[in-house]
Amino acid sequence: MSNKLVKKSNTPEKKTGGYEIFTAIIEFTIAVIGIAFCLLVPLYLKDGYHSVGTIKYDMYRYIVLWGFSVVILITLGWMLSAKEIVLPAFSDTDWCVVAFLGFSLIAALVGGNFKECVWGYNGWDMGLLSMLSFGLIYFYYSRFGKGNKVVLTALCFSAFLAFYLGILHRLLIDPIGVYSLGKVDELADTYKNQFLSTLGQATWYSSFVCTVLPLGIGVFWSTKKIWLRIVSGIFSFAGFCTMVTQNSDSAYAALLGFMAVFLWFSLPDVKRMERFAEILLLFVAATRVMNLLFFIRPNEILELDKLSSFLVFHKWMWYVLLFAAIFWGLFFWLSWKEKYSRSAALIVRRILYALLVLVILTAAGHVILSAKGLLPESITRYTSRIPYLIWGDNWGNGRGRTWAFSIQMYKDMDIFHKLFGVGPDGYAPYAYSLYQERLAQMWGDRTLTNAHNEWMNALINYGLFGMLAYAGIFLTSIKNFAEKQENMPVIVGFIACIVSYMSHNFFCYQQICCTPFMFLIMGAGVYFMRNVQDENPAVV
DSSP: OOSOEEEOOOSOOOOOOHHHHHHHHHHHHHHHHHHHHHHHHHHOOSSTTTTHHHHHHHHHIIIIIHHHHHHHHHHHHHHHHOSSOOOOOOOHHHHHHHHHHHHHHHHHHHSSOHHHHHHOSTTTOOSHHHHHHHHHHHHHHHHSOTTHHHHHHHHHHHHHHHHHHHHHHHTTOOTTOTTTTTSSSOOOHHHHHHEETTTEEHHHHHHHHHHHHHHHHHHHHHOOOHHHHHHHHHHHHHHHHHHTTSOOTHHHHHHHHHHHHHHHHHTTOHHHHHHHHHHHHHHHHHHHHHHHHHHHSOOTTOOOOHHHHHHHHOTHHHHHHHHHHHHHHHHHHHHHHTOOOHHHHHHHHHHHHHHHHHHHHHHHHHHHHHHHTOSOHHHHHHHTTSGGGSOSTTHHHHHHHHHHHHHHHHHHSOHHHHHHOSOTTOHHHHHHHHOHHHHHHHHTTSOOOSOSSHHHHHHHHHHHHHHHHHHHHHHHHHHHHHTTTTTOTTHHHHHHHHHHHHHHTTSSOOOTTTHHHHHHHHHHHHHHHHHEEESSOSOO
16 A cells, blocks of 8 residues: 555666576565564464464464574575675664664673573563564565565555454454354453454554554645555544553554654645545544444443544534544645645744743653653643643553562663663563562562563563664654655654653563564655655655
């Protein structure tokens, strides 16, 4: 799903030889691996939701790890057949990926739990081999991604099916029988609130939604083709419908992140703002459609989080829908009349984003001061009505307790572990080797497997050096893609995916249903940026 992309033709054609044949084989093989990976990992289930994370990782391992074992052998033949290997120069993102893989290996070797760090903790499987596979995904799809359009189309297709099933599950319609587990006894109501679609637990599901949804929205925002607008619009609408009912607050951090990206790149141009207004209208309309669907088919056992409940059920959202329609009509009129000041829009953009940063910093400062007990009662009397602003052990569905423990654990580390970490997925083995009694008091017989903040978790698992390299992968990708967006507007959707992932996983974690797809999207974006040009560089 993307604008029509055409190959650059600034190099002369070469006669087909062994090198070119091996290149074509690699391109074909990784396309097949990508299609299988994008279709099967999100959709495959076995015995309902039982051990769903392990089941999906097993599928990923069979497809990607074994598949790339074959690709690496083919690559050896490709290297031997070449008189001279010509590859793009390493970018800053490429170097960050290499550095991250290097620090992951160092962390695994010196962290003290090498065996556990190779495959990763049971049920999470984010060990060294997974990190290496993410690196392979990035490099192969950024260098040999001739079939990337088909691969990303497969990803969006499987995502649409997952979104559709997620919507049906919220209406207690279960066409695949996953709530019955294939048995007489149905899944308990508690789990029907927490598990949906083919991804399982709501946080895992929202991670997948927030990683892939902006890709389709980016196509809807940028393409000129009517049929592609319709298809991507249906995809985006379904994604919004499931986003407001998936029951994870983290999704709204992602929503704010990717909408901020589209607004940033839309404001300088009235046509782009018209498209942004359409995205906003789709989102608000999705809340109203879900409201009507719940009216037609009530779900009496559903307990949505407060924000989702407001968006879906509050009557004020009908007025918001009217406002969104007027907002779209305004930019449609400005476009028609050609009355739009780019310079004024850029000033508005600076003001809006300064206010956004101020709000985020103020909220973060409030939470920190709340944690330290430094806020006067005259302020907390009002802000306590917003639970997100008051720190405590139960803040963020228990993240307050988890983050406080994780920060203290990092503070207690010696300087070597602070710099180099305890190993990929080494959080739990390290924590329980030192703090077992305390963790038992906090979590009982449940196991705390990570910090529930990907960046804090990276700091602990890979150390300061590894965490900086890891964050650098995402930040440099954003920078590099942003430099190309004028001539390739569809790349804004890739930027939105990255920001969405980073925002969502500030409250969540690496897992098999989101992280490998993120590396695939970044790798594909690099390939498009280096090897193709947009046939229609302007949005609409």
